[in-house]
Amino acid sequence: MSTPEPPFDLLVRGGLLVVPGGPAGVTVVEGDVAVRDGRIVGVGDLPHRSAGRVLDATDSVVMPGLVNSHMHECLERGIFEDLPFTRWLQEFALPKDRAYEPRHQRAAALLNQLEMIRGGTTTFIDIFRHPDQAAEVAVSSGLRAVISPQVIDRPPGPGETLEANLDFVQRWQDRCPRVRPWFGPHALYSCDEETFAVMSEEAARRGLGMHTHLAESGAETAEIVERTGLRPAAYLDRLIGPGHPVLVAHGVHLDAADIDLVAARRWAVAHCPTSNMKLGNGTAPVPEMIAAGVTVGLGTDSVMTNNDLDMFEEMRLAALVQKLRLGDAEVMPVGQVIGLATTASAAAVGLGGITGSLREGAAADLIVVGLDQPHMWPVQRGELSNVAEHMVYSAHASDVRSTVVAGRILMEDRVVATIDAAEVRDLVARETADLLIKAGILRG
DSSP: OOOOOOOEEEEEEEEEEEEEOSTTSEEEEEEEEEEETTEEEEEEOOTTOOEEEEEEOTTEEEEEOEEEEEEOOOOOOSSSOSOOHHHIIIIIIHHHHHTOOHHHHHHHHHHHHHHHHHHTEEEEEEOSSOHHHHHHHHHHHOOEEEEOOOBOOSSSSSSBOHHHHHHHHHHHTTTBTTEEEOBOBOBTTTSOHHHHHHHHHHHHHHTOOEEEEESOSHHHHHHHHHHHSSOHHHHHHHHOOSSSOEEEEEOTTOOHHHHHHHHHHTOEEEEOHHHHHHTTOOOOOHHHHHHTTOEEEEOOOOTTSSSOOOHHHHHHHHHHHHHHHHTOTTSSOHHHHHHIIIIIHHHHTTOBTTBSOOSTTSBOOEEEEEOOSGGGOSOOOGGGOOHHHHHHHTOOGGGEEEEEETTEEEEETTEESSSOHHHHHHHHHHHHHHHHHHTTSSOO
């Protein structure tokens, strides 16, 4: 007599599964996803099996949770608008960052992580202030996070210090399986050479990664060339060694030689199309990077420069801006774009093979996206399926019905279980006002 198989912890039943990979870049099949001990243990037709919890995905898409490969957990949405990048950074962003206290950062982390859960982002990398606050909120929110303290040497005050980053890594490495510390030198123009060298050595020694900004603006690129005689990618290469993951944000002004260097060093690039457009920095050469073998993920950047954390919107713009830039409607097809927001972004943040996919053995980080709103109609199945296309060109963050991380349901039927939205709304209003008063932007 055979031993009955144990029940699943969670069964996501009856959905249209959008699976990154394959010749077309994405496959759409009808079926179920089974979860046990935080991992996916079955994908496809799974009839007559019991489960502790069942999520009904009828008339919905089930896909890997989205991975945000570059963002800052900030409070200031809609405040410093319509400014050139250099002025925005030097006169507003950095002076305001000096005023951040742990209390403000906790409010920012709650706000951003609530928005990400509601919008189907299950993993993110944060580079900003007071990293313990962001990490602690991620422990309770249930999200998967990589936290890289934003270290700034010049000017002093608006960022963390090298010593603070080292201490944070010491406290958080191996502390929570969902929350990983990284090193976060802000940029080549704001950190000393020694900071990059020490971080690189420590990252290699500890098996961790490094996240920084690179070639985001034309002004930045010109300043680095004038000061060092090297383009930003070559200068970064001179400062850091091999042996650890490197994720650079933006890469807007990488030329062909830069791209070859980035590919040779196996650095990943976080593409942030909305932020790049809003700040007038240009459009990153993403198809050229991908053709050269660079891992390109997708990020939102902060609520200051986006102004939301909607990864569906980021997918849509990632596709459209390249078609416009190159005058070629065939570049950045749907399957490739979905890969940017899932498997590629996961690889970019050092979690390739762990999250970002819908396959047996992967972490059970997945989302259920409703097809019940008119902007998602008609839904075609079978040979003329348009389901993957809807995820890139039609869907919004608000279409996400349920969010699951490591098998835990963080949101079901659009109700978040791990963060109290009403409390966060009141907290964010108070702490934002306090922050802006301390920064001298509002009168007390």
